[in-house]
Amino acid sequence: xxxxxxxxxxxARTLVLVACLLVLAACGSGDESTGAVSPAPxxxxxxxxxxxVAPTTTAVDETPLRPPVPDVPRSDxxxxxxxxxDRPAVPVSVRIGxxxxxxxxxxxxxxPDGLMEIPGASEVGWYRFGSTAGEAGSTVLAAHVDFNGRxxxxxxxxxxEVGAIVEVELDDETTRRYEVIDSTTYLKxxxxxxxxxxxxxxxxxxxxxxxxxxxxxxxxxxxxxxVLAVPID
Amino acid sequence: xxxxxxxVAAVVMAAVFAAPAGAQDNSDVYVLHGIPGVTVDxxxxxxxxxxxxxxxxxxxxxxxxxGNYDIQIFxxxxxxxxxxxxxxxxxxxxGGESVSVIAHLAxxxxxxxxxxxxxxxxxxxxxxxxxxxxxxxAPAVDIVAGGAAVxxxxxxxxxxxxxxxxxxDDYPTGIAAAGTTDVLFDAPVTAAAGQNTIVYxxxxxxxxxxxxxxxxxxxxxxxxxxxxxxxxxLLAEDGSSTNVVLxxxxxxxxxxxxxxxxxxxxxxxx
Numbered sequence: 028x029x030x031x032x033x034x035x036x037x038x039a040r041t042l043v044l045v046a047c048l049l050v051l052a053a054c055g056s057g058d059e060s061t062g063a064v065s066p067a068p069x070x071x072x073x074x075x076x077x078x079x080v081a082p083t084t085t086a087v088d089e090t091p092l093r094p095p096v097p098d099v100p101r102s103d104x105x106x107x108x109x110x111x112x113d114r115p116a117v118p119v120s121v122r123i124g125x126x127x128x129x130x131x132x133x134x135x136x137x138x139p140d141g142l143m144e145i146p147g148a149s150e151v152g153w154y155r156f157g158s159t160a161g162e163a164g165s166t167v168l169a170a171h172v173d174f175n176g177r178x179x180x181x182x183x184x185x186x187x188e189v190g191a192i193v194e195v196e197l198d199d200e201t202t203r204r205y206e207v208i209d210s211t212t213y214l215k216x217x218x219x220x221x222x223x224x225x226x227x228x229x230x231x232x233x234x235x236x237x238x239x240x241x242x243x244x245x246x247x248x249x250x251x252x253x254v255l256a257v258p259i260d
Numbered sequence: 261x262x263x264x265x266x267x268v269a270a271v272v273m274a275a276v277f278a279a280p281a282g283a284q285d286n287s288d289v290y291v292l293h294g295i296p297g298v299t300v301d302x303x304x305x306x307x308x309x310x311x312x313x314x315x316x317x318x319x320x321x322x323x324x325x326x327g328n329y330d331i332q333i334f335x336x337x338x339x340x341x342x343x344x345x346x347x348x349x350x351x352x353x354x355g356g357e358s359v360s361v362i363a364h365l366a367x368x369x370x371x372x373x374x375x376x377x378x379x380x381x382x383x384x385x386x387x388x389x390x391x392x393x394x395x396x397x398a399p400a401v402d403i404v405a406g407g408a409a410v411x412x413x414x415x416x417x418x419x420x421x422x423x424x425x426x427x428x429d430d431y432p433t434g435i436a437a438a439g440t441t442d443v444l445f446d447a448p449v450t451a452a453a454g455q456n457t458i459v460y461x462x463x464x465x466x467x468x469x470x471x472x473x474x475x476x477x478x479x480x481x482x483x484x485x486x487x488x489x490x491x492x493x494l495l496a497e498d499g500s501s502t503n504v505v506l507x508x509x510x511x512x513x514x515x516x517x518x519x520x521x522x523x524x525x526x527x528x529x530x
Binding site: 097099100101102103104105106107109110136137140141142143145154155156157169170171172173174175176177178179181182215218220221223224226227235236237238239240241243246247248251 | 291292293307309310313316317318319320322384385386428448450453454457459460471472473474475476478481483484485486487488489490491492493494495496
């Protein structure tokens with residue numbers, strides 16, 4: 028038993044109430060042989076319970092009124108309302124002051140082989156099949172660390188530190204500001220794709236590029252650098 | 261003694277609702293009103309569940325265990341004790357599914373009710389599912405695009421559906437009588453990535469009350485298989501070295517999932 032007196036009383040009351048319900052449910056009697064529980068509180072709680080139950084009993088005896096209508100959410104199901112909704116604003120540029128990055132963002136999808144499409148060296152790709160800034164889930168912005176011999180927009184992403192500010196400008200001319208909370212390098216084989224591209228849950232901005240050892244035969248890096256930032260507005 | 265019974269009943273009810281029997285999950289059930297011109301009251305198992313339910317409206321989701329449900333639909337101002345129901349059916353609701361139940365007109369124009377299971381199964385990244393449901397007073401239809409019927413969306417009869425998976429995009433399409441390509445009604449189809457876009461044809465084609473309803477439900481969305489964002493090896497020439505996270509990857513994955521800064525244990529660079 029907890030040793031704080033007040034808490035003990037509360038616990039005892041809870042136990043008594045539970046015990047009461049169990050006893051009543053089991054044999055329909057107020058038998059007080061409930062072990063450690065003291066008789067006095069039992070009586071009190073039973074009375075309280077009885078008072079609460081009384082109106083229900085009355086209602087059962089009388090002709091039932093119209094039952095309460097459950098609160099079921101409703102919406103306009105017209106095609107034009109459901110599919111004509113304004114589409115959410117999408118990223119058009121990203122600024123990371125600490126890295127002197129100010130680059131255009133273009134919507135991208137997936138390559139035929141299933142990999143994420145990444146634009147050329149000077150642009151950032153926004154994964155258009157996922158979330159957009161301001162929505163639940165992960166808004167993914169990916170850019171090359173290098174591409175065809177040129178440094179890519181995210182060449183220095185691995186140097187971005189926790190606390191840095193990332194600004195995403197949207198096509199409705201608003202800007203959403205984020206603060207970096209994490210930077211992690213993953214072997215590509217263990218990149219948690221489910222999380223990187225998650226479409227629900229807390230809003231997060233996910234910046235991705237490549238890093239780590241370079242395989243000069245495959246022309247590919249072994250790692251992905253993943254920076255997470257959360258909205259601060 | 262009545263008190264006791266009431267209390268026992270309450271406890272039993274609580275137990276039933278707290279722990280639904282069986283391993284099967286509840287279904288998410290949506291109710292749609294696809295009969296033009298009539299505001300209705302919907303009774304489920306005798307209880308008024310939707311009052312003054314307007315045409316073209318969607319209600320739900322209701323979380324319901326598997327079973328047969330008595331659904332009675334009355335005109336909104338009718339007396340359920342005295343008047344006849346417009347629709348009185350007992351459709352079966354499966355467990356663990358997304359289900360849409362729509363009150364609509366049969367091909368001959370009589371009010372009826374159909375239950376559809378919404379396919380929310382896995383889609384590849386960039387793919388969307390489209391379900392076309394024929395719930396209008398009209399003969400079977402084809403969905404046509406570019407002068408030809410769309411595979412998988414042909415000969416859809418009243419009370420049935422055609423389902424296709426397409427690359428996410430907008431598809432200008434139309435509805436034609438089955439076996440023809442003369443578009444009677446535009447039905448632009450949007451395949452939204454990771455979602456089932458459900459389009460219902462409702463009303464009476466000949467009577468001029470024809471229209472479309474829609475639902476867009478999240479399916480299990482696929483994601484890209486990787487992020488190839490470098491091909492030149494400039495990082496090595498830059499002299500940088502990055503440590504690879506293996507064990508920490510799991511923790512960081514958790515941080516990613518939860519957005520928890522405290523799990524920055526796995527961070528490799530300051």
